[in-house]
Amino acid sequence: MMNSQENTPKEGMLDDEMQKTTSSAEVENKKETPAEPKTYKSKAEILERLKEIVGNEENPTKEELDNLKTTFYKIHITERDTKQKAYLEAGGDPEKYVMVPDEDEEIFKAQMSVIKERRAKLFLEQESEKQNNLQKKIDIIERIKAMATSPDEANKSYQEFKELQMKWKDIRIVPADKANELWRNYQLYVEQYYDLLNLNREAREYDFKKNLETKRHLCDAAEKLAEEQDVISAFHQLQELHQQYRETGPVTKELREETWNRFKTASTVINKKHQKHFEDLRAKEDENLEKKTKLCEQLEEIVKAENNGEGDWDKHTKEIIGLQAEWKKIGFAPQKMNVKIFERFRASCDEFFGNKAEHFKEIKQHFNENAEKKQKLIEEAESLNDSTDWKATTDKFIALQKDWKTIGPVPKKLGDELWAKFLSACNKFFEARNAANAGTRNEEHSNLSKKKEIISELKTLAEEASDNVQDKVQKLVEEYNNIGHVPYKDKDKLYKEYHDILDKLYKDLHISIAKKRIDNFRNNLKNVARNGEDAIDNERGRLMRRYESLKQEIITYENNLGFLSVSSKKGNSLIDEMNHKVQKLKDDVELIKQKIKAIDAENFNR
Template sequence: METKDQTNQNPEEKIIKSQGENSQSVENADIKKETDTALPVEEQGAEDVGELDEGTETPSQELKNEKDTVEVNAAVPDTPEEKTELQPEAVEETAPEEKEEEIVAEEAEVEPEADEGEKPVDKEEDKGMPETSSDKSVEAEKEVKKVVVDKEPQKNVDLVGGSEPENIEGEDDQEEVDEEDSDEVPIESKPEIKYDELSRDKLVEMLESTVNEGEVQQIKSQVAQIKVAYLKIKKKVEEQEIANKVEPVEGEVEKEPETDPLELRFNEAFNIYRKKRKQYLNEQERIKQANLEAKKVILEELKALIDSEESLRKTYDEFKVLQERWKEVGMVPKEELNNLWQSYHFFVEKFFDKVKINRELRDLDMKKNMEAKLTLCEKAEELLIENSILKSFKDLQKLHDKWREVGPVPQDKRDELWDRFKSTTDKINQRRHEHYLKFQEEQKSNLMAKTALCEKAEELVAKENTSIKHWQLNTAEITDLLKVWKTLGPAPRKQNDEIWERFKSSLDSFFSVKKEYFQKIKDEQQNNYNLKLDLCTQAEAIKSDTDWRKTTADLIKLQKEWKEIGPVPRKHSDKIWKRFRAACDEFFNNKSEFFANIGKHEIDNQKLKEELIEKVKSFAFEGNDKNKNLEVLKGFQREWTNIGHVPIKEKNRLQNELREAVNIRLDELKISQAEMQSASYRQRMENIKDKPDSRRILYNERNFLSNKRNKLIEEIGLWENNLGFFAESKKANLLKEEFEKKINKAKGELELLKAKIKFLDKQGD
C-alpha cells in the first residue's frame, strides 16, 4: 500500500546510508523516489544542548510543513560587578511550503559569567498517519487484527544546564553543559540546602564530599549550586575589603595577598568532578556505538519479517517483539539518528501495508490524541497568567515535549490544533522577549549612572587634602559614591568590567594616599587611648560611692572629658568604651535603686492620682477644637507624672485606671491613628519614670532614637548630594525622581524622630 506522504515513498537511499553499501534493497518497484528529508537538529552553541536519545527520533513523514524557530538564551545578572549580557532573540526562518512552527528549547540563564548558547531547534511532529491510496486496501484493513505502532518518542531537550557559574582557573564552561544531560539520573528527594547561607569552609567541604562520594550523573546540579554560592561569597569578600578601607587605617604595613588554601581546595575538588564527568561521557559514547549496531540488527530482522510468508498472528507477535527491542535500546550517535529513524519508519509502514492495520483503530487513536492535544492547548493558555516569566517558559517547554509524545490527530483538526498551540507559544515568547529588552534598557541606564559616578570619584582623587576634616569630608563623599554604586544594577556585559575597573582605580588611589596620611596620626590615637584608660580608672574608683550628689557631679565631669578626648585605635575603641560605660551605669543604677525605695508621701500621692483620674473622666471638652482638648489631656498626664510615687500594691491599678480613662476620652475626640500613637508614646515614656531604672531606660531610648535620626540624616544627605551626579545624564529626570521619593519619605520619618527626642529631652530636664 502506497502512502500519500512523499517523505516516506522511497527511503531505500536512507537504508543504504545507515546500513552500508552491502545492505539489501527493499523490494518495492512501485515506490517513487523519496525526497531526502533530514531531521534538522542544529546546535547553536556548545552549551545547553540536550542529547537526543531513542525517544527523540522523529518520523520523516511528520517533518513537512514545519517552521524552525531559534531563540538565544539571555543571561540574568546577579551582582553589579558580574558580567551580564543579553543577546537578541533569533529570527524565525520559514520554508515556502511550511505551515506549522515549533518552539525553541531555550532557557534563561540565572547566573553571571556563564557562556550563552542556543537551544536546538525542535520540529512539529503531528502530521498525521499516512492515507491509503485505494478503497480496496481500506476494505482489506478491516479484516486485520489490531496492531499498535510505536508511539513516536519524545525529544528530550535539556532544560537544566543553563546556569553554570563563572570560570575557575581557566575552566571551560562548555564542558559542564553537554549533550549527555539527558542521561542525568534522578536522585532521592532530600531536604533543600540553602547554599547561600553556608560559609566558604562548609561549601568547600560539601564540594569535596560530593565529588568523592556521589555519582557524576547525579551531582551536577548540586555541584553547580555549590559553585555559585562559593563565587558569591568570594565576590562579597572582595567588596568588603574595599569598604573597610573607608575607616582610618591603624598603620600596619600592607602585606602582599597570600594564596587562599580554600581556593586551592575548591579548584582541586572541581577538577576531580570534571575528570569524572569526562570519563562518564566517554563511556556513554561507547554505549551509543553499541546501541547503533543493535538497532541495525533489528532493522535487518524487521526487513526479513516483512518478506516472510508466515501467518498473520505469528508475524504480528514477532513484530511486537522487535518493537519492544527497539524501544529498549538506548541512545545512538546523533549523526546516525535521522537515517536510523527513517529506515525504521519505512519498515514499519511497509509492515502496516503487509498486515493491513484496521483503519478504525487508527481513527480511535487519532481521537484520543486530539483530546490529549486539546488538554495541552488549555494548559499552555493557563501559562499566560503566570507571573513568573521563567517558570511559564519552562512549563511551556515541558508541554512541547508532551506534544511531541502525542501521536497524529485527524487531518481536518491538525492545523487548527497546532495554530492554537503555537499562538499561545508566540505570546509567551513575546512576553519573555519584551522582558529582556526592558532589562537591556536598564543596563544602559546603569552604565550612564556609573559613568557619572566615575567622573565624580576622579574629581575627589584630584583634590588635595591638608587636614583630617578634609579627609573625613572627602572620605564621606567617596563612600557615598560607593554606596550609590552598589544600589545600581549591572551595566551591559561588554562595558561592565571596564566601568568597574575605572571606578575601582579611583577608589584605590584615594585610599592609598589616605593611608599614608593617617599613618602620621597613629601616635596621637595611642595617646588618646592612654588618657581614656585613666578616665576608666577614675570612674571605677568612685562607682561604689554613696555620696550621690558629689559622685554624680564627678562622673558627669569625667563623661565630658571623655567626649573632649579624640579617637583611639579602632581595635581598642569598643572595649574601652564598654568599660567606661559599665562603671557609670553601675553607679547610676545603684542611685536609682536607692531613691526608688523612698516613699514618704505615697499615701497622699495615691489620693491625688485617684482625684486626677476622676478629673479626667468628668472633664468637659471645650468646643470642637481637637488640638486644644488633646493638650488638656496631655496636661493631665504631665500632672500625673509630677505627683510622684504611690504604694507599690496600688501602682498598677491606678495606672490602668488612668490609661483606660485617657483612652476613652481620646476615642471621644476621634483623633487620627498617628495622633493616638504620638500620645501613647508620650504616655508610655512618662510612665517609665515610676520605674526604679527609669533613667537608664530613657537614656537607652534616646540613644536609639538619636542613632536612627543620624542615620536618616546621613541617608538624606547622601541622596540629595547624589542628585547632582546625574545632572549631565540623559536619564537624569528618571534618576532624580527615584531619589526624591526616597528623600521625601525619609524626611517624614525624621520629623517624627525629632519630636520624640525633643520630648525625651524635656523629660530629662
C-alpha cells in the first residue's frame, strides 16, 4: 500500500505558486493579460479592425475595444476641428457653419453595437457554461471521494478513475470564486485515491512515470520560454503550461520537490520579466499622464487668457494646434485615467474654439453694421458728386470722409469694394470742381503775389522815419483788404506775416499819435474852460462814461476768448482778430485816462 505521507506539502505548494502566476483566484478561467494597445493612424484602419472582429465573430477584450473607441474619436474630433478652423480662416460665417454628418462615425457606431450585443450574449452563455462546468466537476470530486473509501474500492474502480481524470481535463471554465476551492478538493481526493491504490501497483508506477515525463516536458517548455522575445506571449504560454502541470497527476515522492522546484524556477524567470515589462509600461504610462496633464494645464491657461483682437486669436489658435500635435506624439496614460485626461483636454479645446466661433460671430455682426454705414455714405456721396455748389459740397465731402474714418473695419475683400465705390464718388466731384476752378487757382496765385508785395511795402515803412506814415499804412491796408482769396495752403502763413508787421507799425504809430492827441486835448481844454466850469465837468463826465463802457467791452471780449478752441486753424485766426480788438480797446482806455488826468490837472491849476 502507498503510504499516506506520499501526499507531501511540497506538491501542495503548487496551489500557492499558481495563484501568484495567474494573478487571480481563477485557475480554470484564466484572465487575459492586457497587451500593449495597438496604434492606429486613421479611422479607416479602426473600421477595418472592427469589420474583421464582426466578420470573424471574434470576442475582443474590453481593453482593445476601449482603445479602438478612444483612438477613433481622437482622430474624429481632430478632423472636425481642422475643418471648422479652415472654414473660419477662409472667412466663413461661424453662425452658418454646420457639422456635416460623418459616414465613418455611423459605420463605427453600427459595428460597435453589433460587437456589444454579441459580447453581452456571449457573457450570458459563458456564465451558464461556468455553472454547468462547476456542477460537473463537483460531481467528479464526489465520485472520486466515494472511490477513495477503501483499498478494495480504489483497486476495482481504477479504470473509472482514469476516465474521470480525462473528463476533468476536458472541462474548462468555472466561476472564478470557486476555482481554487474546487482544485484543492480535487487534488485532495486524487491524492487519497492514490494512497489507497495497492493491488494495481504496476499501474500506479506507470502513472508516476508518465506524469514525470509530462512534467519534465513542461519544465523544458517553461525554461525555453526564457528565450521568447515577446514577454506577453511568453507569459500567456506559461499560463497554459501551469494549467497542464496542475492537471497532471503526481510523481514519486522522492522526485516531487525536485520536479516542482525546476518548474517553479523557470516560471519565476518569466514572471519577473512579465512583471518588469508592466512596471516599465506603467512607469511610461505615468510619465505620459504627467506630460498630458501639463499640456492640459497649458491649454487651460490659454483658454483663460484674454484675446484682444484677431492677432491674439490667431496666436492662441496656433499655440493650441501645437499642443494638439504634441498630444498626438504622447502614448497612452494609465487605463483608468486615459479617457478622463483626454476628455479634459478635449473639453478645453472645445471651449476655446467655441469662444472663438462666438467672437467671430460678433465680429461678423459688427462687420455687417459697418458695411451698412459705409454703404449709406457711398449713397450720400453719389448723390452729391454732380453738385456744382463747390464750396458747400466740398465741405460735405470732407465731412463724409471724416465719418468714413470713424467707421470700424469690414472684411478685406468687401472693404476694398466699398472703398473703391466711395473713392470713385469723391473723385468724380473733385475732378469736376478742379476743372471748373482751374481759372480761380490762377487768380489766387496772382492775389498771393499782390499781397506779398504789400507786406513788403509795410516792412519798408516800419524801418523808415517818414511823414504821413499812418496815411500810407491805412492806404496799404485798404489795398490789401480789397485783394481776393489766395491759395488755401498759403492763407495762414500769409495772415501771420501780414498781422505781425501791422502790429509793429500800429504799436509805433500809437505811441506818437497818442502823445499828439493828448497835447491837442490839453490845448483844447483852455477853449472849453472859457465856456465855464460846467463845460469842463461835462467833458470829464462824458469821458468817464466812455471809460466804463470800454472796460465792460474789454471784459466781454476776454470772456469770449476763454470759450474759443485753439485746436484748429480757424480758431487761431479768430483769436488773433479778437486779441487785436482787445488791445485797441485797451489803448483807447489808456488815452481816455490821460485825458481825464489832463482835465483834473487843469481844474487844480485853476
